[in-house]
Each structure stands twice: as structure tokens, then as C-alpha cells.
Amino acid sequence: MALMQPSYGIQSMLKDGHRIFSGLEEAVLKNVDACKQLSQITRTSLGPNGMNKMVINHLDKLFVTNDAGTIIGELEVQHPAAKLLVLASKAQQEEIGDGANLVVTFAGEILQGAEELIRIGLHPSEIVGGYTKASQKALEIIEQLAEPGSETMDCRNKEQVVLRMKAAVASKQYGQEDFLCPLIAEACIQVCPRNPENFNVDNVRVAKLLGGGLRDSCVVRGMVLKVEPLGTVKSATKAKIAVFGGGVDTSATETKGTVLIHSAEQLENYAKGEEAKIEELIKSVAESGAKVIVSGGAVGEMAQHFCDRYGLMVIKIISKFELRRFCRTTGSVSLVKLSRPRFDELGYVDNITSEEIGGARVVVVRNESGGNSISTLVIRGSTDSVLDDVERAVDDGVNCYKAMCKDSRTVPGAGATEIELAKQLNDIASKETGLDQYAIRKFAQSFEVVPRTLAENAGLNSTDVISALYAAHAGGNPKIGVDIEQGLSAPVETRDLLVTKYWAIKLASRAATTVLKIDQIIMAKPAGGPKKNPGADGGDED
Incomplete structure (x- = not known):
């Protein structure tokens, strides 16, 4: 029997099967590379001429889009460092709803700058210090670039x-x-x-x-519902609405049980009793003042017959989310059981009607007044x-x-704001005396990614465009941006929201500095037993 080899150092502390990556080459640069790969995917989709991506997710659903939020959400990124960028873009999407691409592209660009600085000998902590200072300055500058009167x-x-x-x-x-x-x-x-x-x-x-x-x-x-009204009543005006989440059917009114029937007469009486019961329920709903019944489940044939008799419009909404939205719009309460609704449980609409839009029958629910419209x-x-x-x-x-x-508040669009930020940060970097100046200069250069990508995606010579933009901004004209139609730099009409850029810079720089601060990756042994051999046919290996 072989003797057990004693383990030393970190191996003796952790379970068998763990993996450790440490140092600049193994941890920092590998993380930076993963983030760069992610940002290269989204970068070509930036701007009006951004290219589409075809993503097929794990459910075989096809997405053809240039929306970075959708692309990143469906990619299922596994690398832990790249996931930090994904989380930053999701935070931007939730905070503002736009600019997810800018976050990932900009974070990838400043990490690429950090990689170049690491290779010439700077320590990651010095780069992080410079980047933090640069991002604070950038947020101060962008506040000053807000157009007067836009607030x-x-x-x-x-x-x-x-x-x-x-x-x-x-x-x-x-x-x-x-x-x-x-x-x-x-x-x-x-x-x-x-x-x-x-x-x-x-x-x-x-x-x-x-x-x-x-x-x-x-x-x-x-509200437009992609359904058709059931029955003969197709519209109602100034109508009260009763909503039944559990459906409108006999099964919704009776408890489950077994009935033993001996003769035809008993069968007829049972059917009549059931009929009388459902009629009584529908009549009570009609007497409550409701003109429309909305069902979240099945609508029985007999119940439908009595709804038509009492002049009730019946709509079936299968989606629970849509039903909840409908209740909020009309102010109604979704009832579990088919019964006479109380006055405060009824909703109200000005007009509900069945219309045809482009060959499709839809139900349009209109409420002209009220903040819940x-x-x-x-x-x-x-x-x-x-x-x-x-x-x-x-x-x-x-x-x-x-x-x-x-x-x-707005700032000039089409890359004008980014070039102005790059110019002003470069001026700040030239006044710095310590090692921070290298990091601030790289941070400033990273802003060039936006006008450069806009130019490249439009098929322009990005070097010529960037140099023309710098020349114009040095001449004191901060509103010059990339004109993708004329193929040159010109005063731009488009305006971007300041708050979108503000949060994008903030989240991207924070995500990038978090990635740079990682100097060790320690991965525990994955949970679960041994993985099945994909080539095996289900039998034992022996």
C-alpha cells in the first residue's frame, strides 16, 4: 500500500480538488483578458450602425439584436471576472434602462489600458489609485458639460x-x-x-x-389584449367589471364528490339543479351592476350561455401577469370563487370593445381619466x-x-462628450507628478473608444476622425462629434442624457477597479459526485 504523502502550505488547508491561481500572470492578466473578450463582443454593437448578434440561448430561442442588455443576459457568462462586468451592465439597465453597452465597452477598454501599464511595470494598486482619481475627475467634468437650460x-x-x-x-x-x-x-x-x-x-x-x-x-x-370576447356581447361602455381568477365554470362552484344516480329522472333533476345553481350565480353577478366578466381560467359552456342571456361581456385572460395588470388598470379585485362581488371589488372602464387591427381581433380597454391608466x-x-x-x-x-x-440635463452626443472628457483628463494627467499620471492618461485615452467605434461601425477611418475631433475640441468647440452620415466631424444635433453617461462611467470604473484588485482566485472542488462520461452509453465502465 502506498504511503500517504503529507501536504504542505495551502494544500493542507483546503479540500482535495481545489484550484488556485495567483500572481499577475495567472490571476490579474487572465481576468483582464476575459473582460476584454466580453467587451469585444458588445463593442461592435455600439451606436446607430452597430452590428447585430445572433444568440441562441439554452432554450433554443433565437435572438437577433444589437441590444447589449439582451446579448449579455442571454450569453450565460461563466468566467467570474467577466461576470462582474455583466453585473455592472445589469445595474445600469435597472438604474437607467439604457447605456449597458457603454458600461461593458468602456470597462473593457480601461482594463486593456491597465494591462499595458502592468506590462511596463506598474503595480495594480497604483493603477487602481490613478483610475479612482480619474473617474472622480471625469464625473466632475461631465457635470460641467451639461448644456445650459437643459435642466x-x-x-x-x-x-x-x-x-x-x-x-x-x-x-x-x-x-x-x-x-x-x-x-x-x-x-x-x-x-x-x-x-x-x-x-x-x-x-x-x-x-x-x-x-x-x-x-x-x-x-x-x-390596454390592448390579444384575445377575442367569448359569446355574443362584444362591447360595453361605462361598465363595471368583475374579475374571477379561478375561472367561470360549474367546477369552480361545486366541491368534488361522487353522486350515485339510479334513474333517468334523477339524472335530469341533477342536471337541472346544476343549471339552476350556475344561473343563480351569473344572475347575482349581473345584479351587482357588472357588465363585464373577466376570467383567469376556463369558462364553461353553460356559464357562457347564461352570461349571454344576462347581457354580460366575457373575456378570458390566461396570463396571470396580464390579469394583475388589468386589475390595476380598472381598479378591480381578482376573486377566487365565482360569487356575487361586493361593490368595492368591482372595477370600472370607460369603454371596452373588440376591434380588428391588421387582421387580428383584439380587445381594447380604455380609461380616459385617472392616474392608473x-x-x-x-x-x-x-x-x-x-x-x-x-x-x-x-x-x-x-x-x-x-x-x-x-x-x-443633456450633454452633446455622437462621441463629443467623450472626446471632451479625454482632452480635459489628459490636461489633468500632464499636471500630475506621481505614478498616477500614467493611469489617468490611460483612463482618458479609454474614452476614445466611443467615437472610434462609432466611426468604425459607420465604415469611416477612425484615426482621421479622432484626430479631427481632438483638433476641434482643442479649438474650444466641445459640441463637435462624429457625423456618421457625412463621414466627418461636425456639430452634432443629438443629445444624450447626462445621467446615462454619469452612471455608465461610475459603474464601469468601479467594476474595472474591482477586477484589478483581484490577485488570487481560489476555486473549491465543485459539488456533486463524479461527472458522467459523455461518451458512455449508460452502462458501467467495467
Whole structure:
């Protein structure tokens, strides 16, 4: 029998099967490389001319999009350091709803700069110190770059809203922003509460209907349900609504049991009794004042017959989320059991009607007054993939509206702000005396990634564009950006929200410095038994 070899050092402390990576080569540079690989995936999707990615997730669902939030969410990143960038982009998505690509691209770029500094001999802690100082300076500078007068905005002024929304929508649907932005702005303004800071993104819904073109899209003040009313009653006005989450059927009213029937007469009496019971229940609902019944489950044939007899409109909503949204819109309470609803459990709508939009029958629920109203963007398109991509653009636009309700300040877009930040940070770096100056200069150069990528994605010579931008900004014109249509640098019309850039810089620099501070990776032995050999046919190896 072989003697057990004694283990020394860290091996004696941890369980068998662990792995340790330490030092610059094994830990820091490997982490930086993983983050660079992730940022290269999203980088080519930055800006209006960003390329699409085709992602097929673990459920075999196909995504064709240039939306970084969707791409990163579906990639299932395994590397722990790259996951930090994913978490930063998700934080940006939740905080602002736009700019996820900027976070990952910028973080990848400053980590690449850090790698170059490490290779020439700087210690990661010196780089982290310089990066922290540079990011604080950048956040101070960007506050000063806010355009005068942009802080006062009327959230119900369509022109001002469209101006701030255009950049976000154009990055997803370039060429369609002039049509989409006014629609999104109209939908948002319709449901904007008295205090705009309380704007709820969930109040703007999207209904995707196949067929037609994007230009056939429209805004409906109310909720659009992709269902048809059951029965003969197809519309109701100024109607009270009863919602039954458990369905409208006899099985919902009776307890389970066994009935022994001996003769035809008994069978007839049993059927009549059941019929009388369901009629009594439907009649009690009608007497409560309700004109519309909404069911979250099955609607029985007999129940449907009596609903038609008492002139009740019946709608079936299978989705629990949609049912909850419907209850919030109409102010109704979802009842578990089919019974007479109390007055305070009934909802109300101004108008509920069945309409045809592009060959599809839908139910439109309209509530003209009240802060709980919902507006719906009905999007038309040729394929599901196109509809999904337009929906992401709408989502970005709505999130932009929410952000501008809290902070409406704008900065010049099209890479102008980034070049101005790079120029001013370079000036700060040249005044520094310690090793921080190298890190600050690299941080400043990292901002060039935005105008460079915009130029590359538009097929322009990025070196010429960057040098022209620096020359213009050195001449004291901070509003010069990349004109992707003319192929040169020019004063830009597009405006980006300051708050989007602010959070992107903050989250990206924090994620990057966290990655640089890691000098050891200790991985425990994975849980579970030995892994099955993929080539085995299910039998024992012996």
C-alpha cells in the first residue's frame, strides 16, 4: 500500500480538488483578458450602425439584436471576472434602462489600458489609485458639460421629450427614430402622473401584431389584449367589471364528490339543479351592476350561455401577469370563487370593445381619466424577430423618459462628450507628478473608444476622425462629434442624457477597479459526485 504523502502550505488547508491561481500572470492578466473578450463582443454593437448578434440561448430561442442588455443576459457568462462586468451592465439597465453597452465597452477598454501599464511595470494598486482619481475627475467634468437650460424641462412637452429620447432609440432602430420617438413620447405623456418623478415604466405596454409595416404602428390610450370576447356581447361602455381568477365554470362552484344516480329522472333533476345553481350565480353577478366578466381560467359552456342571456361581456385572460395588470388598470379585485362581488371589488372602464387591427381581433380597454391608466403601443412588423427588436427600442425610449423625469440635463452626443472628457483628463494627467499620471492618461485615452467605434461601425477611418475631433475640441468647440452620415466631424444635433453617461462611467470604473484588485482566485472542488462520461452509453465502465 502506498504511503500517504503529507501536504504542505495551502494544500493542507483546503479540500482535495481545489484550484488556485495567483500572481499577475495567472490571476490579474487572465481576468483582464476575459473582460476584454466580453467587451469585444458588445463593442461592435455600439451606436446607430452597430452590428447585430445572433444568440441562441439554452432554450433554443433565437435572438437577433444589437441590444447589449439582451446579448449579455442571454450569453450565460461563466468566467467570474467577466461576470462582474455583466453585473455592472445589469445595474445600469435597472438604474437607467439604457447605456449597458457603454458600461461593458468602456470597462473593457480601461482594463486593456491597465494591462499595458502592468506590462511596463506598474503595480495594480497604483493603477487602481490613478483610475479612482480619474473617474472622480471625469464625473466632475461631465457635470460641467451639461448644456445650459437643459435642466428645466416640461415632461409633457413632446418636442423636448423627443429630443432627449432620439439618441437611445436611434441606437436600436437607426432610421426609424423620427417615427418611433413621437409615438413613444405620446404614450409616456398620456400616463405621466401629476408628479413626473413617480412615472411607472410598467404603464406603457407594447402589443406586437404580425403583419403590416412599422409605419402602421399606433398608440392606444388603454390596454390592448390579444384575445377575442367569448359569446355574443362584444362591447360595453361605462361598465363595471368583475374579475374571477379561478375561472367561470360549474367546477369552480361545486366541491368534488361522487353522486350515485339510479334513474333517468334523477339524472335530469341533477342536471337541472346544476343549471339552476350556475344561473343563480351569473344572475347575482349581473345584479351587482357588472357588465363585464373577466376570467383567469376556463369558462364553461353553460356559464357562457347564461352570461349571454344576462347581457354580460366575457373575456378570458390566461396570463396571470396580464390579469394583475388589468386589475390595476380598472381598479378591480381578482376573486377566487365565482360569487356575487361586493361593490368595492368591482372595477370600472370607460369603454371596452373588440376591434380588428391588421387582421387580428383584439380587445381594447380604455380609461380616459385617472392616474392608473395605461397606454399601449401597437407595433406592426413582418417577423417576430423584427417586432422583438422594435420592442427593445421602445423599452429604451420609455426608460429614457423615466430618467429624464428625474434629471433632464443633456450633454452633446455622437462621441463629443467623450472626446471632451479625454482632452480635459489628459490636461489633468500632464499636471500630475506621481505614478498616477500614467493611469489617468490611460483612463482618458479609454474614452476614445466611443467615437472610434462609432466611426468604425459607420465604415469611416477612425484615426482621421479622432484626430479631427481632438483638433476641434482643442479649438474650444466641445459640441463637435462624429457625423456618421457625412463621414466627418461636425456639430452634432443629438443629445444624450447626462445621467446615462454619469452612471455608465461610475459603474464601469468601479467594476474595472474591482477586477484589478483581484490577485488570487481560489476555486473549491465543485459539488456533486463524479461527472458522467459523455461518451458512455449508460452502462458501467467495467
